Amino acid sequence: MAQAVPDREVIAPTLREIASDWSADQEVFRHTHWGKAMMWIFLLSDTFIFSCFLTGYMTMRASAVLPWPNTAEVFALNIGGQELPLVLIAIMTFALISSSGTMAMAVNFGYQRDRRKTTALMLITALFGLVFLGMQAFEWSKLIFEEGVRPWYNPMGAPQFGATFFMITGFHGLHVTCGVILLLIIASKVARGHYDKAGDYSAVEIAGLYWHFVDLVWVFIFAFFYLW
């Protein structure tokens, strides 16, 4: 009886399950907290905001009349007499991706009802977020005070470089800031045992969804703005 099931028959029942979920009453996403469904839908909407920003940036970059600065040089740091291209961004990206890891662990411990570990891991995640924001502030001030880049002016070429940079990274930084605040609020609720009383740790996972999304957006900004 233990025959290998052909792929086709594995997929078909899954499709059938999806169809039956959607045609069932009460809930489309069964046993799913409404807050989680709502967060997913919000993130879809937010994806469109960032897509518009990034598409706008690409259009602008393609149609700019002055040359676009070489990002590898602009975002290089001089460490010990050595020009290291994109080193700061690499560290920032590393911090943010690591925070996704700690967040995933926090969600896991949340479902195990481990109050202490969940709190600690969420605080570490928030700390990574703060590190990211701090380095972003450093990067902004370097660009503004040392390179003289302004939203309306850029000594290295196209003024759209500064404009899109400040707008897109600023908007993303705003998301990270909101995320850190959200994490701290939820972490304090976890620490106080709020979710043990309510019997529902979904809030940790919902906050986690948002945090992973913010990280994912950063990957796209990294790829399209810094690496291109």
Add this chain to the structure above:
Amino acid sequence: MATTLADDLRPLHHPHSWVTKYVWSQDHKVIAIQYSCTAIGIGLVALVLSALMRLQLGFPGAFPAIQPDNYLQFVSMHGMIMVVYLLTALLLGGFGNYLIPLMIGARDMVFPFVNMLSFWFYLLSVIVLVAGFFVPGGPTGAGWTLYPPQAISEGTPGHQWGIVTMLVSLAIFVAAFTMGGLNYVTTVLQARTRGMTLMRMPLSVWGIFTASVMGLLAFPALFVAAIMMLFDHLAGTSFFMPTMQSMGAITPTQGGSPLLFQHLFWFFGHPEVYIVALPAFGIVSDLISVHARRNIFGYRMMVWAIVIIGALSFLVWAHHMYVSGMNPYFGFFFATSTLIIAIPTAIKVYNWLLTLWRGDIHLRVPMLFAIAFIFTFIHGGLSGLFLGNVSVDVPLSDTFFVVAHFHMVMGVSPVLVIFGAIYHWYPKIFGRMWNETLGKLHFWITFLGVYAIFLPMHYLGILGVPRRYYALGETAFIPQSVHLANAWISIAALVVFCAQGLFFFNMIWSLFRGPRADPNPWGAASLEWLTPDTPPAHGNWGPHLPVVYRWAYDYSVPGAARDFIPQTEPQVEQRA
């Protein structure tokens, strides 16, 4: 644990004082009324603006108080208010809030607090918008499309502060809509009562649901465009601003792309048409079915048509930009996708007509408005076919033909549905009945009036009369008949304008003096008419949620005791 939300009474924030009951209310019905009143209030401002425009166009020179700048400001504010702050807010924030929980058998929206915030953000956006009338330089006069570079360049009325209040207001509106829209979508997906499958939902809910999803995906583009233009205006960036010669000097901006704004704007703007139209489609289907005592023809087809129209409307935006200077080859793609939308739309129109076919039609006021909608919608849809074709659109662009088209299809048609819907649900919302004679008078003047206004505009457009002009003057290609038609349109518009007083008098008078309404005066089968209280109490359903056994369209079923079977009545097989 994740639980079925609907039965849970805990999330209901029971109001304890007058303020939490009627002002900072989290009850979807109160929020709906707050939304509707605000939307209708700001809509009246836009109505007055349109009357002022008509005074100028019909009798140029007779009203020296209306200067060219004022005229352009009236055009811009009228358009933006009507499309965004009246129609979107009223159909989704108003009807969406009121109908979704009642029609799907929920006690409230899933996240009532955010739903409340949604209204207060909306109110804030309206206040910021109105503030535009009082800032130095007045509101923006860039047209409702706000195209840069002209919107923020010297010489355009309101380029100092009016454009800022407009853009800020739009950004706030998007935030408000997002909070509301998330609630509408999640509530439909996750909070239906037992037995209420997606394919048993009334079409009103389908229309509002699809429109909300579209709003969540389309408004981001508007948000981004507004933010970028604010930067252009306030921080001197060059997102949309190329190098220009302005007031005899070269501007410091360079390399921006005005076309990018148009793409962003219409990526929002075209779905926006259907964000307004789909709830109207849904509601009108229900009105027709109830008042014709017949099940809606082709329910599944209607649902899929709504969904397909919603999806297709994201692929047609550049048909607003045939003359913008974009790559001409785009025209082929966008004309094709535009004309494809005619297929699901035509399916809907045929299904409405087939629902009426051999129906037991009761020509009550809501039904009159619903049938009138079919007329105006077919009309506006057919002129849309002209404009969807590039080669026909190019000569008709920026003429009164365009004005006539979109007023017919997305001005008059949804407004007729809104009137019908208000007459239809008023007895449930307020527990009183309005005056039938006044309602019919209001209907006939409005319906005949809009044809008197907009039919001649097609003629003006074919003659090539340009839109947004303050005065035509003595131009060779404009015959005398144009001036006559303009005067006629203005008189008709003023009559229709005054006739709306009948509606408001009827509604307000009936609120206090109208006879008590029957809980289900039309004999409708859908859930919102089956609430234990009229108007529905907080929590909607008393101690137990209704259980649904059938779709919302069991009218005139052979062998049934009454000519409708409520959704909560078990199927015969299950009783046996």
